[in-house]
Amino acid sequence: MTPANIADAVLTAAKAVFTARDLDLAALPAAATLERPRNPEHGDYATNLALQVAKKVGTNPRELAGALAEELSKFTGIAAVEIAGPGFLNIRVDAAAAGELARLVVEQGPAYGHGTALAGVRLNLEFVSANPTGPIHLGGVRWAAVGDALARLLKAAGADVTTEYYFNDAGSQIDRFAKSLLAAARGEATPEDGYGGAYIAEIAEAVRAKHPGADDLETFRVEGVELMFAQIKSSLNEFGTHFDVYFNEKDLHAKGELDLALERLRAQGHIYEADGATWLRTTDFGDDKDRVLRKSDGEWTYFAADCAYYLDKRERGAEKIVMMLGADHHGYVGRMRAMAACFGDDPNVNLEILIGQLVSLVRDGQPLRMSKRAGTVVTMEDLVEAIGVDASRYALARYSIHSPIDIDVDLWTRATRDNPVYYVQYVAARTASVGRNAADLGLTRDTAPFDPALLTHPKELELLKTLGDYPGVVASAAELREPHRIADYLEKLAAAFHRFYDNCRVLPMGDAPIEPVNVARLWLNDATRTVIANGLGLLGVTAPERM
Structure with a gap:
């Protein structure tokens, strides 16, 4: 007999009592709440249903509890029901009913624990989405573990989940990445705003091996991004994290989806022109300032791509979009919620943004800077090499995302x-x-x-x-x-x-x-x-x- 079975029995008993007494059934909750008493001598489970509804129907809670106890005692598997305090019910399950759970678990096997609470919900879950300019760092690894676990959980609850990685392969960071690769290939110093680390030299060498004599920025941009992202995918695969969709930002530009998003927002009445630029009036929905979509020189902003990407997900059938972002993205929440509202959506229904806190790798209380390939950044490979995949995933998923965590190498490798x-x-x-x-x-x-x-x-x-x-x-x-x-x-x-x-x-x-x-x-x-x-x-x- 599971807690769910007992909760159903409590509610069924309550409905029988209410019907017999001509009480308003609408006063009953959709489900009865059970808890485990701190002292096992008080029973196996307890419910406060009588206290919860007595006042609504104008009756004494302890007297109502007595009627519920009498009715509930008739159910097979319920050994005894006792009234405690002002109207709590302590429920005892007979041994045979309790033990039957072992059979249920074994027979259901991998399906035990799965439910239907989210059945019918089409949900797009985006996580990691690290820029293809370097290996996945420790913050991204946390999302690889937590996001993948969340996807599994949501599916276990019955949701139709699409997991997605947003491949940010357009913009200034890609330009800096390409310039860094070209400088490395030429034997020059890393540009002032470029990317360092041994991985840059490795990728530059791989590009030269594929295109001998290449010395143009575009070759290093295209091939470098492809090689970097192949490494990211390989790392995620070895970590056990797989995505249903890898979405390229440049496709939004190539397919004209930014223009489509702009026109959709214009039709909603939230676009205006000022200082030669095109703006979205997000302040109408709680944002701290309006946002530029297209600059006066005609160039699209990052936020314009965010708008187009959101619309693309919704057009693909996602009823709820869940985004998992790093600790440095708190400022995104207000503008993204306002953007959803500008499209005519309800941000409380169609959009959910989760912000994770920082992670550090420590030994003897001191932070570790282990990476030989990525400078001082701790990468996914560093973490796995230090404590293994299982320990990494468990350690990262073990704590609330709202808490920063230190992963102690000595602890997580101890048998x-x-x-x-x-x-x-x-x-x-x-x-x-x-x-x-x-x-x-x-x-x-x-x-x-x-x-x-x-x-x-x-x-x-x-x-x-x-x-x-x-x-x-x-x-x-x-x-x-x-x-x-x-x-x-x-x-x-x-x-x-x-x-x-x-x-x-x-x-x-x-x-x-x-x-x-x-x-x-x-x-x-x-x-x-x-x-x-x-x-x-x-x-x-x-x-x-x-x-």
Whole structure:
């Protein structure tokens, strides 16, 4: 019996009570809220539904709670319902109903935890989108981990998600990149506003190898950008982050989409001309100043490309556009929301902007500057070389995006319980090991009929409750755009499994025969492995069978 089943039972019981008493059903919420009591002696779950609605229908909350308790006690799987305080209900689930969850988890397998809360929502999720002028730095790596995890979460919640990388291959930064490559090829010093690092010389050499004797800026621009972006794609692929769409900014220009966006905005009545330039009146929608789309010399601004790109996504069918931007992009939020409103959209519905905080790599409390190819910038390759892909992804997704984080190299490479990813992956490996050892003894889930009522030990019940929490955690993590909730849950699940493992033997000792309780515990062991693997999968982290 899952928390969702119990919440449904509470609401069904409430509807029955309200109908019998001729109370207004509209006063009931769409779903009943459950929580786990801090003290397990108070019950398995608690709800404040009676307190929540009693005043609305003019009745005493404790008296209403009594009627709800009587009705709820009729449901199969509910062992007892007790009234506490002014009208709380403490609910106890019988052992057989609680233990059945192990069967449900194992049988659903990878689908356990998936829901339909976002079914039908077409969502475009853009993240990383680092300029093709150098390797992905640590800030971009954070989005590669968090953005990919968020995409997996949103899909698990039922959304139709398109992941997208915006390839900014037009503009002045590309000019500076091309000039830097050409200078390197000629053996000249890096231009004052150019890009340094050994990777510039490597790319310049690769361009010369492909085009011997080339000495023109355009060749180094085209070939250099292509080579740089190929390296970025390769790095992302090795990191386990894949995109459905790689979108080139230059295509917006080539296809006339900036002109199309301008005319669409003009039709909405938000364009005006001043000082020879074309402006968008974003102040009508809360921006701190109006924005130039086309300069007096006819050149488009970056913001014009932003407008065209937003419109392109919407025209491709995205109902909600989610953009994940770095810590230096706070100033973009107001103008982008105003721009969406200028197109006639509701920024609260059609646009969502997430801002992430900074990341640093440290050892002994001191920041590391590791890159040999990119000067003092720490790159994706540096991070992976230092702690590995799994630890990198877990470490970056483990914390709220609103918090800056320091990744301690010594901690994340340690094979001890204080290393969070090791702690969780160890449970994945241990549950797999239990399964292998059980098979060697002739113990499988089919050795005897599964009797969920045998799972009565407090540590078994604690583990079952934690497994039951998983679908709710996935749903809330997707809704709140907070993948770190999955990592937090996995560490709690790992702790609950260790307590179970230390107190409840899955395998028979010595020559002792296999008992039905061993089979029941094997189901619980395998259910734990399923959820650990599912949760790690949402973070793009492996669930090893051996460590």
